[in-house]
Amino acid sequence: MVIAETGRLSLAELRECYRRRELSPVEVTRDVLARIERLNGDLNAIVTVAPELALQAASAAEAAYASGEAGALAGVPFTVKDTIVTRGVRTTMGSLLYEDWVPDFDPPSVQRTHAAGGVLLGKTNTAEFGWMGATDNRVFGPTLNPWDVALSPGGSGGGAAAAVAAGLGPVAFGTDAAGSIRIPASFCGVYGYKPSFGRIPVVPAGAVESLAHVGILSRTVHDAAALLEVAAGPDPADRLSLPAARDSYAELAVGEMRGLRVAWTPDLGYAPVDARVRARAEAAARVFESLGCQVEEVDLELEDPYEALDVLLASSTAGAHRDDFEAVRERLDPGRVEVIEAGFRLTAADVGAATNLRARFGAALRSALDGFDLLLTPATPVTAFASDAQGPPDVAGEERPGLSWSAFSYPFNLTGQPAASLPCPADDGVQLGLQVVGPWQDDALVLRASAAYEAAQPWAHAWPPCAGAEA
DSSP: OOHHHHHTOOHHHHHHHHHTTSSOHHHHHHHHHHHHHHHHHHHOOEEEEOHHHHHHHHHHHHHHHHHTOOOTTTTOEEEEETTSOOTTSOOOTTSGGGTTOOOSOOOHHHHHHHHTTOEEEEEEOOSGGGOSSSOOOTTTOOOOBTTBTTBOOOSSSHHHHHHHHTTSOSEEEEEESSSTTHHHHHHHTSEEEEOSTTSSOOSSOOTTTTTOEEEEEESSHHHHHHHHHHHOSOBTTBTTOOOOOSSOHHHHTOOOOTTOEEEEOSSTTTOOOOHHHHHHHHHHHTHHHHTTOEEEEOOOOOOOTHHHHHHHHHHHHHHHTTTTHHHHGGGSOHHHHHHHHHHHHOOHHHHHHHHHHHHHHHHHHHHHTTTOSEEEEESOSSOOOBTTOSSOSOBTTBOOOGGGGOTTTTHHHHHOOOEEEEEOOOTTOOOOEEEEEOSTTOHHHHHHHHHHHHHHSOOTTOOOGGGSTTO
């Protein structure tokens, strides 16, 4: 196979080719590394490449296939967001503070993927410590959107989304505390899965423990389910981690949708949304009617929980720098400095009020959706903004401070529910996503709904210009 073809293969296709001896893990790894060398310079998606480690893992996978002992992900290339530590591979957190850090341990997600035979290609770009909804930092600079390099891939995990969209590995680990997986998935036309809070252990916990999720970006739902199957499950280093499913997540992603009650809301009762986004997301939501679901537009009249998110993020970020802020201030992203300073101005009562708002929002959402099986919303209220911006200038003519523009994603970090961004294909090449939100801890239903939608409205055949057949 030529480079472009191996780069276009899904996790599932790669495993089948290996099993049939039609491709070798070493051959594929070399091809994908060559693809990275050719395409990544224009995108800045992968900021640290680990070719020697990748080829060592590929050789081990090849030997495992030969001996009949191949793990579930043997020979499958993957990348890891640079906010997730990796043993022996530079991990900067997108910050000058960690510019040269090489950790000596792996978190459970990476350790388990290595044990299953996965081939780590390298680290993907992020905002500093994942603080904003764009992907830029003072160590590596911005990542660009593979569909249009004048645009942002979103953030903070835009490096992972851009890499997957361009075929620089079929799957990627990301993190999501306010939308950092679903925003770039929407902007880059890939599948972004934020599991239930605690489904994949988060180690080390980081500053925003109660909001942080480890999740997955992929080209197909099956690939995300296969990686989740390996990465999920409790670990004593994460006191909040959940048990894994009793059955295979890939098997749970297949099933009947007929008869389910599905709520669709274009605004959650408070969110401005671009008219084009609303129209396309609603058309995508109506696809579920063809799957046998009863889709009902609902007026949720919810209170915007942004103040809770803003206070929790600011207080946690300030807490992380309580003792060293003046010493490190000049080496931090100026935008993140503003967040830290805002956190220092908060009181304990402010944090308590934010916690109460969080609980109140969760209770109101559960009450409003009583009797429904799934919730559908736009994944983002806008399409990709300019590559040099931290967010959109406005949403439907309304200015939105901070991360409040991402009004569809952060609510489900506050509630911890599983949520995914599904691509909404269009001939104009403008990418946006439909968000599917499941009941508390029901990852299986979100995966099943995602897979059913993908079968009815496939997207994986669409590639950005930079990843064309000639690449």
